[in-house]
Amino acid sequence: MEKEITIYDIARELDLSPTTVSRALNDHPAVNHKTKQRISEAASQMGYRSNMFASNLRKQRTNTIGLIVPRLDSPFHSSVIAGMEKVANEEGYNLIISQSLETAHKEKANANTMFNSRVDGLLVSLSFETENLDHFESFIAKGIPVIFYDRVADHKDCTSIVIDNLQAAYKATSHLIEQGCTNIVHITGNLKRNVYTDRLKGYKYALVDHDLPFVETNVLISQMTEEAGIEAAQQILRMNPLPDGIFVSNDLCAVSCIKALKKAGISIPKDMAVIGFNNDAISRVIEPNLTTVNYPGQEMGEVALKVLLVQMNGTGERIPGNTIHLRSELIIRESSLKSKASNKKKAIIM
Amino acid sequence: MEKEITIYDIARELDLSPTTVSRALNDHPAVNHKTKQRISEAASQMGYRSNMFASNLRKQRTNTIGLIVPRLDSPFHSSVIAGMEKVANEEGYNLIISQSLETAHKEKANANTMFNSRVDGLLVSLSFETENLDHFESFIAKGIPVIFYDRVADHKDCTSIVIDNLQAAYKATSHLIEQGCTNIVHITGNLKRNVYTDRLKGYKYALVDHDLPFVETNVLISQMTEEAGIEAAQQILRMNPLPDGIFVSNDLCAVSCIKALKKAGISIPKDMAVIGFNNDAISRVIEPNLTTVNYPGQEMGEVALKVLLVQMNGTGERIPGNTIHLRSELIIRESSLKSKASNKKKAIIM
DNA sequence: CAAATATATGAAATCGGTTTCAATTTTTTA
DNA sequence: TAAAAAATTGAAACCGATTTCATATATTTG
Incomplete structure (x- = not known):
């Protein structure tokens, strides 16, 4: 454990x-130039x-970015993080990651830790529970940029990065209608979160625009887990009449729902057409393959970090209240193709 | 952006x-006690x-732990990280995460960054490519503990945390043999990595112990990706005679292989029984459900971090060259049940 | 009650870069 | 060639907490 070399040692060495x-x-x-060369050598x-x-202490910056994510073990979030880590690494920043586990109090605790760690910027995807944004006010008061992505909230001083959930849901629902569905169930998550309210809106508007009734009881709110998919299937099986289409807000839940429905003798897509959300790997494994919305996780991570860096290093002029929309696309697979006339596979860029 | 409060301000305030x-x-x-109270208030x-x-500068510790992982967007690694993050958070440590993307040079670069960030400890799961451990010597020379997990390597000063891959593979292969397989293919990854060599050994020993020949050409080395599974399926379909069992070193690859085989008209498990590795979510989605080895990712993450903390805070006495084994279990599902007599589902703790 | 021991507090050095302000040297300009 | 401008370099303060060593007060012991 030899002694650490400091700039003083170098200075002494080179006089x-x-x-x-x-x-x-x-x-x-x-x-x-020559001096630089000598010193560097x-x-x-x-x-x-x-x-x-020593450097941070003097410069009053930490070169560190905080990230609060609902869960680390989710395909979507891990691809987002992969994108963030890539950019952070390239730009010489460290990422400190913590998970809220979908609870407001952990999110709050993590935000405080981040604040005390003096991160130079904060990236957040909100937990299911989060009601208000008070725990981010300390950052904003200190001029530390906060960026929300995916699960966002309106705040005049924060930029949000999202896909157009309303439009994606509208397209998905319209696709089901085009396939002949007239009684569509929507399984989605906690309506405190934009992603779910926006998708609900898209679902609703698509129905209305196609002269179909919006039925309150066709909307199932859940935790969107594997188990929730099974429960949802049970609820669906009790409906009378049975629905002929299901639009689920994530792939994991959609897949487990399909499995439960198939076990109960329902044929997918003949009896019920199903669409998921995210384009996780499992969507390509379930039979029939799941029609879903491709969600650009890695890209969202990269964009979020880049935008954050601009705000951190920017001349101070923030782009307040701004929302950045990323492109998503509906990937059509067998699970939604009721009308056999259609091609087996095609992708429509939205 | 009001001024930051320091202990000097508090001192002045309270005289x-x-x-x-x-x-x-x-x-x-x-x-x-009373003074403490006053100060704290x-x-x-x-x-x-x-x-x-300021504190770190003076104390010469950073309260930061480095993590180098092959990929962030893998179900196994994200659950490991979830476990690590949990413990780190509880104990007041920060985790700095970086991905090697399976290349040696990125792993090296990341190790250097970690070293310069002066992490107090390092957790590593090696990339496919990594040949030597020179890039960790700087840590060891400085007495910074390095712990390998999952993809480990022998180093006299480093602890490794693994499951018993040999035994797990032995059990998996034996199970296939018990189901009547006599010609078993093994699809695995880069043999530089212990996880794959150990599984290969377990596969081989199981064959030998059951008086089956070990055939070199039945071992397929690949990148273990989704695509690699499809290629492997093509290779298998060209074999003559066709094998009657396949043991794959991860679920993603096993699943895509099954899909390709099914498309080619092979019936699973009747024509070929298949076993995967990891117990990812997709193993429960593929049809037939995949028999696999349950790999305790979250637990491995927690253990790795706890062991690291012991070494970091320990009295200096390291437990060198030590290897910690975690329990794994074979989860038997339909994909391997050739003999219909068996129960449809059961789990055997190894 | 004096001596010894605990208890509680503080002065000042220290960790290792960064930055301000000034000084010196070199180059350019008139 | 003298004056002005540019290019280099350095002394010392500073960032904010920790820690060593010393000191003052309170308590205990013989």
Whole structure:
């Protein structure tokens, strides 16, 4: 455990001041090119590594970005994180990740930890439970940019990054109607969250625009888990008359619902056409393959981080209240193709 | 953007020294109980938050743990990370996560970043490519504990955390043999990695112990991706005679292989019994449901982090060269049940 | 009650970069 | 060639908490 090399050691070695060494290592223009070269060589030869803490302490920035995510073990979120990590890594930032596990109090606790860790920026996808955004006010008061993605909320000082959930749901529902469905169930999550309210709206508007009635009892609210899909199937099986189409707000839940329905003797898509959401790997495994909405997770992660970096390093002028929309697309597979006349597979870019 | 409160501000306010304030906030025994109370109240009333950088600079620790993982968007790894994050969060440590994307050079680069970030400990699951462990020597030289999990390597100063891959593969292969398979293909990953060599050994020993020949060409090495499963299926279909059992080293690859085989008219498990590895969600979606090895991802993450914390905070006495084995279990589902006599579902704890 | 021991507090050095302000040297301009 | 401008470099303060060593007060013991 030999002693750590500091800029003072380098300075002594080369008979220079720590000031010059510091500047050289940061490629400051006021240092002679040759001097820089000498310092840089000495540094690597001596095994110098910068002490981020001294640097951060003085510079009052941490080079760290906080991320609060509902769950880490979800295909969608892990691809988002993969995208964020990629950009953060390229730009020399560290990501601190924590999970709210869908509870408001954990989200709050995590936000406080992030605040005390003095992250330079915060990325958040809200938990199911979250009612208000008070726990982010401390960031905003200190001028630390907060960005919401996927599960977002309206805040005048925060940018949101989403796909057009309303439109995606509208297209999905319309597709079911075009396939001949007239009695469509919608399984979705906690309506506190934009993603679910927007999809509900899209579902509703599609019905209305096609002169179909919107029936309150056809909307099933759940936790969107594997188990919730089974329960939903049971509820559906008790309906009279049975629906002929189902639009589910995520693939995992859609898949387990399909499995339960098939077990009960329902034929998919003949008896009921089904559409999911997210384009997770399982959507390509279930039989019949699941029609779903392709959700660009990795891209959303990259965009979120890039936007955050702009706000962090920007000249201060925020783009407040702004919402960035990413493109999504309906991927049509067998599970929704009631009218056999249609092609077996095609993708429609929305 | 009001000014940040420091211990000096609190000290001035209460007419005490910064020393006492610092001690009080760290619950040092040499501070009077009443004084502590006063300080603690003033601190929260004034909105004080500790500056981790000043503290870290002085204490020479970072309270940060580094994690290098092959990919973030994998069900297994995301559950491992979920477990790690949980423990880290409870114990007040930050996790810095980076992905090697299965390449040695990115793993190396990430290790350097971690080193320069002065993590107090490092958790690693090796990339496919990694040949040597030189990029971790700097940590070891500085006494920073390094722990390998899942994809591990032998190093006298590092602890490894694994399941007994050999035994798991042995049980899986034996199960296939018990089901009447005599010509079993094994699809696995890069043999640089212990998980794959150990599984290959388990497969081989099970064959030998049951007086079946080990045939070199029955072992297919691949990237274990979705595509690799399809290619493997094509190779299998060209074999003569066709095998009657397949043991695949992960579920994703097993599932896509099954899909391709089914499309080619092979009946699973009648023509070929299949076993996967990991117990990902898709293993319960494919038809027939996939027999697989349940891999305790979340638990492995928790254990890895706890062991790391022990080594970080320990009195210096490392448990070098030690390997910790976690329990895994074979989960038997339809995909391997050739002999219909067996129960449809049962789980055997290994 | 004096001496010894605990208890409680503080002064000042320290961790290692960054930055301000000034000084010195070199180059350019008139 | 003298004056002005540009290019380099450095001294010292600073960021905010921790820790060593010393000191003052309170308590206990013989």
